Amino acid sequence: NAGVTQTPKFQVLKTGQSMTLQCAQDMNHEYMSWYRQDPGMGLRLIHYSVGAGITDQGEVPNGYNVSRSTTEDFPLRLLSAAPSQTSVYFCASSRPGVENNSPLHFGNGTRLTVT
Amino acid sequence: SQQGEEDPQALSIQEGENATMNCSYKTSINNLQWYRQNSGRGLVHLILIRSNEREKHSGRLRVTLDTSKKSSSLLITASRAADTASYFCATDARGTYKYIFGTGTRLKVLA
Numbered sequence: 001n002a003g004v005t006q007t008p009k010f011q012v013l014k015t016g017q018s019m020t021l022q023c024a025q026d027m028n029h030e031y032m033s034w035y036r037q038d039p040g041m042g043l044r045l046i047h048y049s050v051g052a053g054i055t056d057q058g059e060v061p062n063g064y065n066v067s068r069s070t071t072e073d074f075p076l077r078l079l080s081a082a083p084s085q086t087s088v089y090f091c092a093s094s095r096p097g098v099e100n101n102s103p104l105h106f107g108n109g110t111r112l113t114v115t
Numbered sequence: 116s117q118q119g120e121e122d123p124q125a126l127s128i129q130e131g132e133n134a135t136m137n138c139s140y141k142t143s144i145n146n147l148q149w150y151r152q153n154s155g156r157g158l159v160h161l162i163l164i165r166s167n168e169r170e171k172h173s174g175r176l177r178v179t180l181d182t183s184k185k186s187s188s189l190l191i192t193a194s195r196a197a198d199t200a201s202y203f204c205a206t207d208a209r210g211t212y213k214y215i216f217g218t219g220t221r222l223k224v225l226a
Contacts, residue, residue, distance in 0.1 A: 004157075030214060033214065035216070040218065041159075041218065042121075042203060042216045042218040042219050043216040044212065044216075045146055045213060045215060045216075048212060048213065048214075050212050056176055056212075058213060059213075060216065081168065090157060090158070092158075092214075096212060101145070101163065101165060102216060103148060103160035103163055104148070104150075104158070104160065104205070105160075106157035106158045106159070107157055108156060108157045109156065109157055
């Protein structure tokens with residue numbers, strides 16, 4: 001199994017450009033989520049999904065859109081990139097089950113720089 | 116604001132010593148998890164403790180949970196240089212699927 005795969009690994013954007021960060025998992029996990037990690041800030045939840053067709057906002061959703069058309073994929077869209085969105089982005093998935101007693105599986109991250 | 120806050124922010128110890136880091140959170144939870152991150156890579160799950168458990172062990176790891184104080188601690192015994200990493204706690208507010216992470220503890224183990 002590949003686990004959680006994120007593409008691209010690195011990306012440089014100019015202010016105002018749009019792009020999509022890809023996340024795919026092959027573990028048939030219902031739950032998927034996106035985090036951003038800034039220096040000294042830990043991970044902050046952007047959006048999450050508990051199944052195909054269902055998405056919800058996390059702690060810092062502004063400037064980001066998501067959709068979940070399949071169980072496997074959970075893309076994150078930046079509609080108009082801003083320098084404040086320079087960060088490392090992590091995708092994670094799990095099979096929550098009863099009382100969420102399932103660990104998160106993380107991808108290796110996408111390092112995004114907005115100039 | 117973030118659900119979890121780790122303490123200390125940074126910890127430097129000698130190889131063979133024990134390392135203790137603490138996590139505080141704000142709301143009722145289903146469980147609390149600890150993760151490890153090496154050099155900005157993806158996080159790796161270490162251990163999960165349920166809200167009705169008080170202590171759990173896994174190898175050299177010992178986790179305690181005090182729901183009355185909304186706090187948890189992670190103890191790494193007989194630390195090794197390879198344990199050098201950042202450690203994060205994560206909680207899910209009861210009734211939600213929001214897994215919220217703390218700011219992390221940066222552990223450095225000196226050989």
